[in-house]
Amino acid sequence: MTSTDTAAAGEPPQDVERAQQLLLSERRSIDNIDAALVHLLAERFSHTQRVGLLKAEHGLPPADPSREQEQIAHLRALADEAGLDPTFAEAFLRFIVTEVIRHHERIRDEGSDPR
Numbered sequence: 068m069t070s071t072d073t074a075a076a077g078e079p080p081q082d083v084e085r086a087q088q089l090l091l092s093e094r095r096s097i098d099n100i101d102a103a104l105v106h107l108l109a110e111r112f113s114h115t116q117r118v119g120l121l122k123a124e125h126g127l128p129p130a131d132p133s134r135e136q137e138q139i140a141h142l143r144a145l146a147d148e149a150g151l152d153p154t155f156a157e158a159f160l161r162f163i164v165t166e167v168i169r170h171h172e173r174i175r176d177e178g179s180d181p182r
């Protein structure tokens with residue numbers, strides 16, 4: 068028995084069917100958004116890779132903490148306006164930036180894209 072079957076016990080069949088349709092529709096939207104996020108992240112990394120090459124060519128440091136502080140403040144404000152938890156938005160950005168800095172260090176040390 069699935070969790071849907073369990074929840075369905077005692078409910079009119081049309082309510083169960085409607086709930087299943089809604090669930091499928093929500094999941095289709097979630098899958099579309101996840102696909103868009105992957106494409107956006109790939110696009111972001113293509114820009115940060117170019118930044119990493121420029122930095123390596125000109126002896127600039129991989130990380131720029133003052134730029135990061137500005138980005139975090141901006142993103143927290145945007146998240147707040149959008150009804151998203153600003154702490155989550157900051158953690159998400161930090162997670163990405165940490166990976167970008169790792170790429171920049173690798174480009175500096177090995178002269179190549181780490182992926």
Ligand SMILES: C=C(O[C@@H]1C=C(C(=O)O)C=C[C@H]1O)C(=O)O
Binds near residue numbers: 118135138
């Ligand atoms: C991309 C850069 O390098 C690093 C990565 C950042 C990012 O992913 O947004 C921001 C600042 C830097 O620590 C940059 O300096 O602009």
